[in-house]
Amino acid sequence: MSKSMLIISRQAPWAGPGAREALDIALAGGAFDLPLAMLFLDDGVFQLVAGQRADALQQKDLGANLQALPLFGVEQLFVASRSLAERGLTNTPLAVAAEALDDSALGPLLERFDLVVTI
Numbered sequence: 001m002s003k004s005m006l007i008i009s010r011q012a013p014w015a016g017p018g019a020r021e022a023l024d025i026a027l028a029g030g031a032f033d034l035p036l037a038m039l040f041l042d043d044g045v046f047q048l049v050a051g052q053r054a055d056a057l058q059q060k061d062l063g064a065n066l067q068a069l070p071l072f073g074v075e076q077l078f079v080a081s082r083s084l085a086e087r088g089l090t091n092t093p094l095a096v097a098a099e100a101l102d103d104s105a106l107g108p109l110l111e112r113f114d115l116v117v118t119i
Contacts (some may be wrong), residue, residue: 003114004035009044010118013062019047022119023065030072037076038069039109040098045083050095066096078109 007026011018022038029036040048047062069077077098084090084100101109110116 002034004037004112005029005115005117006037006039006110006113008039008041008116008118009047010042012043012046014046015043018119019044019062020065023047023062023069025117025119026069026074027065027072030069030074033073036074037078037113038074039078039080039101039106040083041080042083043087045079045087045089048079048094048096048098049089050093063095069096080106 007022007029009019009022011022013019022044026036026038047066050063069075077096078101079094079098081090081100081102084092
């Protein structure tokens with residue numbers, strides 16, 4: 001039986017390779033039918049903002065990777081409500097649908113998975 005995995009992505013898309021690596025792990029795991037989900041936390045919530053212009057920073061746009069997650073079986077996407085609020089993103093359109101969780105829901109979410117990877 002496959003172990004379930006939660007990938008916690010905490011880096012902004014322009015802050016280094018962490019954001020891309022988290023998405024790559026999710027896509028690879030999904031391709032092998034590994035039961036997994038992603039949680040966007042802290043600056044990782046910036047990955048979800050729609051309409052980013054990554055080219056202005058000479059970066060690759062992660063939007064296509066986010067859009068591909070459901071195609072690879074990664075359908076459980078979560079975002080920390082407090083992280084959105086602290087960054088002024090509460091009413092900002094997101095590039096993909098993600099379930100917003102308050103702080104009290106984060107602990108139970110972590111307990112649902114066999115493995116938790118933070119990037």
